[in-house]
Amino acid sequence: MICKGRRSKGLLMAALIGDLVMVGLLFSGTGAAGAIxxxxxxxxxxxxWKKVCNVFGKFCHQAAASVAITLLASIVFMLLVVLDAMKLP
Incomplete structure (x- = not known):
């Protein structure tokens, strides 16, 4: 948190729960994009449904790279949430 004053434990727990919800949504969105x-x-x-990557090869390679980078970013965000949860009083 930005302020150095007294922190409410309930507010910190609410922020942690919000972060966990966002991690879940991030992973589910990445999984859905990967499935499509x-x-x-x-x-x-x-x-x-026929294969479309034979026709749109460049787009499919860019989309695959995007999903891979998003998965990596999701893992980093999850690690940040875990580190934050370990620092809770």
Missing amino acids: GLMGSQGNKHVM
């Missing part, structure tokens, strides 16, 4: 990217890469025979 995989479907675009391999297609789906059950619903007759």
